[in-house]
Amino acid sequence: MYADQFQIYHGNANPELARKICRYLEIDPGPVEVFKFANDNIFVKILDNVREKDVFIVQPTCNPSDGRGDVNQSIMELLIMIDAFKRASAGRITAVVPYYAYGRSDKKDQPRVPITARLVADMISVAGADRVLTMDLHQGQIQGFFNIPVDELTAVHILSNYFKHKHLEDLVVVTDLGFAKRARTFAELLDAPLAIIEKRRVGNLDKAELMNVIGEVRGKRAIIVDDEVDTAGTLTETVQALEREGVTEIYACATHGILSDPAVERIEASSLRELVLTDTVPLPPAKRIGRITTLSIAPLIGEAIRRIHRGQSVGALFSSEVAFTQEMLLWEEGVARKLDIRIEPSHEPGQAGEAGHDRDPTPVGPGLRSTD
Numbered sequence: 001m002y003a004d005q006f007q008i009y010h011g012n013a014n015p016e017l018a019r020k021i022c023r024y025l026e027i028d029p030g031p032v033e034v035f036k037f038a039n040d041n042i043f044v045k046i047l048d049n050v051r052e053k054d055v056f057i058v059q060p061t062c063n064p065s066d067g068r069g070d071v072n073q074s075i076m077e078l079l080i081m082i083d084a085f086k087r088a089s090a091g092r093i094t095a096v097v098p099y100y101a102y103g104r105s106d107k108k109d110q111p112r113v114p115i116t117a118r119l120v121a122d123m124i125s126v127a128g129a130d131r132v133l134t135m136d137l138h139q140g141q142i143q144g145f146f147n148i149p150v151d152e153l154t155a156v157h158i159l160s161n162y163f164k165h166k167h168l169e170d171l172v173v174v175t176d177l178g179f180a181k182r183a184r185t186f187a188e189l190l191d192a193p194l195a196i197i198e199k200r201r202v203g204n205l206d207k208a209e210l211m212n213v214i215g216e217v218r219g220k221r222a223i224i225v226d227d228e229v230d231t232a233g234t235l236t237e238t239v240q241a242l243e244r245e246g247v248t249e250i251y252a253c254a255t256h257g258i259l260s261d262p263a264v265e266r267i268e269a270s271s272l273r274e275l276v277l278t279d280t281v282p283l284p285p286a287k288r289i290g291r292i293t294t295l296s297i298a299p300l301i302g303e304a305i306r307r308i309h310r311g312q313s314v315g316a317l318f319s320s321e322v323a324f325t326q327e328m329l330l331w332e333e334g335v336a337r338k339l340d341i342r343i344e345p346s347h348e349p350g351q352a353g354e355a356g357h358d359r360d361p362t363p364v365g366p367g368l369r370s371t372d
Contacts, residue, residue: 006054006309008096009046009085011077014065014282017098018058020298025306030055034077036069042076044084052091054309056133057081058301061101061120062258065282071101075120079127086128094308095129096301098280099228099256103138106145121145133304135280135297136227136255139178151314153304155255155278155297156182156225160189162276162295163223163251172220174213174242176234183225190223197238218246228256229275232263236270249273256280257294259287267291 007030010018022029031047059078063070078095085093105116121142124132131149136156143150163171171192175183176199187194195215222242229235229252239250250272257277264287267275277283278297288294304314 006056006305007050008056008058008305009081010057011059011074011081012064012066012069013060013062013074013077014058014098016065016282017060017279017298020296021058021302021305024299024302032081034081042073042080044080046084046088050085051089054092055085055090056094056096056305057085058096060097060099060280062099062281067284075101079123082124082127082129092130093128094131094133095124096133096305098135098297098301100134100137100142103142106139106142117142118145131308133301133308136182138227151304151308153300154182154318155300156186157189157318158278158295158297158300159253159276160186163253164190168221170220172215172217172222173225174217174222174238175225179226186225197241199234213241213245217242220247221249222247222251224250224252226254228258229254229263229277230258231260232266236266239270239272243271251276253277257283257292259283264289
């Protein structure tokens, strides 16, 4: 039985998200050293007593926020941290992995290829994690790759509520077949119809060939919904396909903003009005263009951590207490804020992420205003 206290620790992948989660929970991050030696070997040292503690390690498996390292380094940091806490006799270890790398390698769809998503799951389990907390896996069946409990959160409610406060009319939600189930929930929350993009992945390249648009989209405003944006190749091709079908305005949103090169250039060159992402993956300053808006999922993860520690339902966040998950996007940097994001049709695309100016001439964040 673990002690009646919990502590959050983090590696180098996304320390800012971990600090936001701690601010929401009104605690300080646990002291830990995570660094590389000159020979690129990773070293971890826990700087306080964790015996029988309920430990949460926040480490998305993405490129580190400081730009020094890669996805594989983040995975190794996570595994070594789990092992360190296990050997320090932590009571329970929860791997908080907001972005799960190698999620696309979830099936053997070609001869002689691996199922890397299962391999990563096995490594996390063998390292000593007791459970996993994650966000919007590429496919839901990845949960079944683990032999330990997995809580999968979704940003669908937070993203849909952002667009709900824009008061856009004649909406249609557009997605591909892989994300159709969660996109249907997104469409229901906005009371909008759903259209499907039929696409085919070309070889092993980061490119997909669009086949068809299934659904009525002509004369409507479209919101493209997906789990992640990587090189933005599929996204920009979808934008072009919707333009050919007569869509008037196009927005997009995704949980994970990978934005590998040349994603930002493609987004800037497209007619996409706004791309809304969450902070599961850190966005470098060079990629923070005016057309990209970032919402924090720290309160959602923080509340899930609190519920896991107390033995309460995590699923209730998306059922009986769904209003809670929708309103949490009002929180940013530990300060309660009020949405004021109505965009006038005459605004240029580059202004889509800016707040309105009817209450206060100084915006405090993309689409957010302080209630102080």
